[in-house]
Amino acid sequence: MATLRLEIVTPEARTYSDDVDSVVIPGVEGELGILPQHVALMTQLLPGELRITKNGQETRLAVGEGFVEVTGEKVSVLTDMAVPELDIDEAAAEEAMRRAEEALKNEHLDEEGLAAAQAAMLKSLAQLRVKRRKQI
Amino acid sequence: MASLRDIRRRIKSVKNTAQITRAMQMVAASKMRKAQEAALSGRPYAELLNRVLVSLRDRVDSSMHPLLEKREVKHELVILLSTDKGLCGGLNTNLFREVLNFNADTTSFITVGRKGTQFLARTRRKVIADFALKDHPSFLETKTISKFAIEKFLGGEVDKVTVLFPLFVNTLTQRPTAIPLLPITSLEEAGLVHDGGTPAAPPEGGILFEPDAQSILDAIVPYYVHYELYQMLLGARASEHSARMVAMKSATDNAKQLVKDLTLEYNKARQASITTELLEISTAQLALG
Numbered sequence: 001m002a003t004l005r006l007e008i009v010t011p012e013a014r015t016y017s018d019d020v021d022s023v024v025i026p027g028v029e030g031e032l033g034i035l036p037q038h039v040a041l042m043t044q045l046l047p048g049e050l051r052i053t054k055n056g057q058e059t060r061l062a063v064g065e066g067f068v069e070v071t072g073e074k075v076s077v078l079t080d081m082a083v084p085e086l087d088i089d090e091a092a093a094e095e096a097m098r099r100a101e102e103a104l105k106n107e108h109l110d111e112e113g114l115a116a117a118q119a120a121m122l123k124s125l126a127q128l129r130v131k132r133r134k135q136i
Numbered sequence: 137m138a139s140l141r142d143i144r145r146r147i148k149s150v151k152n153t154a155q156i157t158r159a160m161q162m163v164a165a166s167k168m169r170k171a172q173e174a175a176l177s178g179r180p181y182a183e184l185l186n187r188v189l190v191s192l193r194d195r196v197d198s199s200m201h202p203l204l205e206k207r208e209v210k211h212e213l214v215i216l217l218s219t220d221k222g223l224c225g226g227l228n229t230n231l232f233r234e235v236l237n238f239n240a241d242t243t244s245f246i247t248v249g250r251k252g253t254q255f256l257a258r259t260r261r262k263v264i265a266d267f268a269l270k271d272h273p274s275f276l277e278t279k280t281i282s283k284f285a286i287e288k289f290l291g292g293e294v295d296k297v298t299v300l301f302p303l304f305v306n307t308l309t310q311r312p313t314a315i316p317l318l319p320i321t322s323l324e325e326a327g328l329v330h331d332g333g334t335p336a337a338p339p340e341g342g343i344l345f346e347p348d349a350q351s352i353l354d355a356i357v358p359y360y361v362h363y364e365l366y367q368m369l370l371g372a373r374a375s376e377h378s379a380r381m382v383a384m385k386s387a388t389d390n391a392k393q394l395v396k397d398l399t400l401e402y403n404k405a406r407q408a409s410i411t412t413e414l415l416e417i418s419t420a421q422l423a424l425g
Contacts, residue, residue, distance in 0.1 A: 007184070009181045009184050010181060011177070011178045011181045011363075012177050013177050013180075027346060028346065028347060029347055032346075040343040040344060041343065041345070041346060042192060042343055042344070042345050042346070042349075042352055043345070043346040043352065044351075044352060044355055044356075067185075067188065067352075069188045069191070069192075076184055076187075076188060078188065112276055112279070116276060
């Protein structure tokens, strides 16, 4: 069976690099399931949940904004955040979210600061969603 | 021959210098570790980003995004990443030697770091902007620089933007390197292949874009430029601290050697004076006896 090479790279590290069976990506136009032999595709990544299936087992990661390039046998995910479900610190994510909320209330925010605060908020939200999904 | 007191004084001052250089070496070493880590961990990301972008560039029409457009180079802009402080060996000197390769009439400069500004002022080059950055530059801070460069490029004032910086190879080696930033160039074309990642062959039937090519390009191209500059700056910082550490280490070693030599000389002089004194006493005794 054809396999799919998945590579997730963040500015801090190469988070994930392995052969997988399929991967589901939060794209700009909704979730995107990718199987081997997928047609070449280029899209933007939104903060959300990325699901990897390998040997019938599902791994979930919280990802941030970024880009995805798909070629027939390879998926390259470039994002500013990628945290495996187990590593998500719920308290830290909540704290980050609270800080971002506060920053957004600040009226003297310039364009850059506003964008940064919004991005931070979306990222922590994505983490919380991935973490809490099981419990609900 | 220098008097005993003079030698003693010199030994003391050299010891003091050694103490200072050693302290600086320690500081640089701890900063170096952090800076190197930051520079190296970002490399895979930067390389993948470059590969994605270049394969994208080769598949779309370069007229689709103004930053991809190759124009005839009439005016060039060079972003010079140097250090704020000296005492880092030949790092800046080597870098500035490269500056001389650029045509003085058609090249303008953006500087980061005081040393670069001073050098360009001394050699009467055209500096259009000078940015001051902290020791740990954040992405947002470097973004103002790349934004400025993009504006100049889009405004048609310059046709090419190059970044000149000390590329971090390892602790002992930093190579002054000029990398074209705009228009978009692949690392291979810039002669900078790190891991030899194979560029993906363009698939038949083209590539699908979601939502469409234009919006993807609009998002990824500026981001790439911002990120690339950030990465280069991290590398330059790593180079700076490494170079300083090495320079300070050799300064400390030299000072230690100097103290050794001076101590030897001091002991010799001391012995000579004792011998003369003894000689004088015994001669006096002989004369009296």
